[in-house]
Amino acid sequence: MGSLPFILSIGQYIAQALLNPAISSGKTAEWAGYLNLALYLGQLGSEANEDRKKLNDQIAEAVAAKRGLTPEQRAEWRGRNDLVDQKMKEWLAANPG
Amino acid sequence: MNRLKTSGVLALALLLVACAVNPFKTAQTSEQKADALYGEYVIAKEAAGKVLDNPAVSNAVKRAIATKGLATSPAANSLHDAVIKLTEERDKVLLGTSTEAKLLIAAQSLEKWIADAGPLIKSFKTAVEGVK
Numbered sequence: 054m055g056s057l058p059f060i061l062s063i064g065q066y067i068a069q070a071l072l073n074p075a076i077s078s079g080k081t082a083e084w085a086g087y088l089n090l091a092l093y094l095g096q097l098g099s100e101a102n103e104d105r106k107k108l109n110d111q112i113a114e115a116v117a118a119k120r121g122l123t124p125e126q127r128a129e130w131r132g133r134n135d136l137v138d139q140k141m142k143e144w145l146a147a148n149p150g
Numbered sequence: 151m152n153r154l155k156t157s158g159v160l161a162l163a164l165l166l167v168a169c170a171v172n173p174f175k176t177a178q179t180s181e182q183k184a185d186a187l188y189g190e191y192v193i194a195k196e197a198a199g200k201v202l203d204n205p206a207v208s209n210a211v212k213r214a215i216a217t218k219g220l221a222t223s224p225a226a227n228s229l230h231d232a233v234i235k236l237t238e239e240r241d242k243v244l245l246g247t248s249t250e251a252k253l254l255i256a257a258q259s260l261e262k263w264i265a266d267a268g269p270l271i272k273s274f275k276t277a278v279e280g281v282k
Contacts, residue, residue, distance in 0.1 A: 100197075104196070105171050108173045109173040112186050113176050115177075121236075122185040126185075134227070137192075138219070138223055141198075141199065145216050145220075150210075
């Protein structure tokens with residue numbers, strides 16, 4: 054259920070976008086802002102859900118085979134984490150507090 | 151019209167919930183739970199990485215998320231190392247080049263890292279989901 058708050062937050066933004074009076078009153082800039090945000094959140098959520106489904110499939114395969122992930126699968130997840138770590142280090146170095 | 155829109159939003163929300171999967175709940179053994187936990191961490195981490203590219207998010211929030219992400223990595227990577235070590239020890243026992251005692255130590259180490267890294271990973275995921 055860890056993804057539920059995120060899903061609800063997306064739903065909240067989409068609901069705000071769809072139900073906002075700005076839509077019917079012709080405030081297109083405000084509407085466009087909500088829509089852009091909803092699309093951005095939706096894109097992030099969609100990518101995360103695809104990855105979560107991929108991970109779930111890998112775990113389900115491992116359960117069926119009575120093992121853990123394969124070394125190649127583990128190496129891929131580790132490599133992806135290392136890449137983000139590097140990006141975060143570079144961002145912090147370029148944006149000191 | 152509003153009722154129609156609300157229905158659409160609810161349908162979309164239900165669809166999103168239906169699409170959501172939970173690899174940690176799919177996992178059955180400690181080894182699989184550790185793999186699921188680490189994978190979930192990486193997915194949240196990559197989402198955090200994308201937040202860094204979003205000009206609508208303030209630098210203060212980005213800094214907090216990046217700092218928390220980097221602070222969580224050592225425990226998460228230790229969890230990952232522990233599951234790899236357990237697999238290696240099990241293979242060695244099967245080959246007769248290690249002992250059941252060493253396998254037990256590796257299994258206990260993995261349990262410890264699931265207990266230690268799990269809350270940190272969940273806290274990081276919550277922080278990232280809050281930003282998004």
